[in-house]
Amino acid sequence: MTLTLTLILLAVAFALAGFCGWMGARPRVIGKPRMVPWQFLMMLSAAFGLLMIVHLLNLFGVQTGNRTR
Numbered sequence: 001m002t003l004t005l006t007l008i009l010l011a012v013a014f015a016l017a018g019f020c021g022w023m024g025a026r027p028r029v030i031g032k033p034r035m036v037p038w039q040f041l042m043m044l045s046a047a048f049g050l051l052m053i054v055h056l057l058n059l060f061g062v063q064t065g066n067r068t069r
Contacts, residue, residue, distance in 0.1 A: 006056050013049035017042050 001009075024038030054064050 001055065003056075003059055006052055006059060010049055010052040010056065013045045013052060016045040017049060020045060 020038045020042035023036070024042060028034065057064055
């Protein structure tokens with residue numbers, strides 16, 4: 001993946017996490033169930049964003065992970 005695509009995916013992931021966090025924090029309407037699991041989607045998009053940060057660091061040459069010698 002290129003640097004541009006990684007940065008775009010990183011921004012989209014954290015924007016989606018913020019949006020899902022905002023939607024999940026809204027008060028519930030009594031008698032109406034939530035059809036979308038906002039907190040779970042927020043956690044997934046934040047985890048994907050963290051993976052993109054690790055990939056970004058790898059693109060800049062930082063060694064992440066355990067390398068056996």
